[in-house]
Amino acid sequence: MRTKNIALSGLMLSLIIVLSIIESLFPALPFLPIGVKLGLSNIVIMYSIFFINKKNSFFLAFFKSFFVFLTRGLIASLLSFGGGILSILIIILFLSIFKNKISYLTLSILGAVFHNIGQISVLGIITNNVYIFYYLPVLIVSGIFMGIITGVLLQAIMPAFKKIFKK
Amino acid sequence: MLKLKKTDLLIILILILSALLIYFIFYINNSNSDKNTAAEILINGKSEKIISLLEDKTFSIETIPNIKFEIKDKKIRFMESDCPDKICVNTGFIGTSGQTAVCLPNTVSVKIIPLNNDKNNLDIIAQ
Missing domain, CATH: 2.60.320.10 (N-utilization substance G protein NusG, insert domain)
Known part of the structure; x- marks a missing residue:
């Protein structure tokens, strides 16, 4: 069981890395606010929370920010870590409060929104500047939209995921 | 496929409202300043x-x-x-x-x- 988990985590981590590379290849869309991204790799982390186990998803978020550290430096990595951990915590919290009264789509939205909130909080701590939260409404609204997109993608990909990971 | 329940709609509504609230707090702060x-x-x-x-x-x-x-x-x-x-x-x-x-x-x-x-x-x- 333990060996299987290690292999699975490695597989998912590489999926996360590939997805974030693919995402960086997309041209910046002119109608999107500055700094807003889709967050495709969050699909994998959400799948991990819902169907593998919670410890595994923290592991993934940690190593994702380690990868960001290697490629984009310390500050980007701290942002990734803050956003990733907060969004996992929030998803787990809502999942345990509402259980089956809440849909994957809403959890995905919450994950995206709190990913942004976590990142801007880390940013606020680093730059020591409260006015950064000026941008928060933009981030919440775009988080809702990106959360809808990743949530729909997750449900579309779910059958394929299950096939790979079931055995 | 995407069935939204009451809690879902409520949470999304709260998120949008909090975005508006934060926006107005900063907006009011701004118009007060010189x-x-x-x-x-x-x-x-x-x-x-x-x-x-x-x-x-x-x-x-x-x-x-x-x-x-x-x-x-x-x-x-x-x-x-x-x-x-x-x-x-x-x-x-x-x-x-x-x-x-x-x-x-x-x-x-x-x-x-x-x-x-x-x-x-x-x-x-x-x-």
């Missing part, structure tokens, strides 16, 4: 320089020669920066009190502050 503004340049969160926006010019600071600022029509922007993502440059001109432009890779931020209020006053508002 139009007479200056730009504060911070490195690593520490104030490096406070500069008046009245005079049009381009300049850079000795401690961060890799970034160029431009002041024009009482607004300031990052004109050039050596950072990879150029988010600071893309932010464009800022001029209303409370607005911020940040260059994360260089940990440099520019913040518009009201000139009439002294700095202690501003910190109380911010906290």
Whole structure:
């Protein structure tokens, strides 16, 4: 069981890395606010929370920010870590409060929104500047939209995921 | 496939409302502040320089020669920066009190502050 988990985590981590590379290849869309991204790799982390186990998803978020550290430096990595951990915590919290009264789509939205909130909080701590939260409404609204997109993608990909990971 | 329940709609509604609320809090804060503004340049969160926006010019600071600022029509922007993502440059001109432009890779931020209020006053508002 333990060996299987290690292999699975490695597989998912590489999926996360590939997805974030693919995402960086997309041209910046002119109608999107500055700094807003889709967050495709969050699909994998959400799948991990819902169907593998919670410890595994923290592991993934940690190593994702380690990868960001290697490629984009310390500050980007701290942002990734803050956003990733907060969004996992929030998803787990809502999942345990509402259980089956809440849909994957809403959890995905919450994950995206709190990913942004976590990142801007880390940013606020680093730059020591409260006015950064000026941008928060933009981030919440775009988080809702990106959360809808990743949530729909997750449900579309779910059958394929299950096939790979079931055995 | 996508069945939304009551809790789902409620949570989404709360998120949108909180976004609006935060927006209005900052909006009200802004309209109260004086139009007479200056730009504060911070490195690593520490104030490096406070500069008046009245005079049009381009300049850079000795401690961060890799970034160029431009002041024009009482607004300031990052004109050039050596950072990879150029988010600071893309932010464009800022001029209303409370607005911020940040260059994360260089940990440099520019913040518009009201000139009439002294700095202690501003910190109380911010906290």
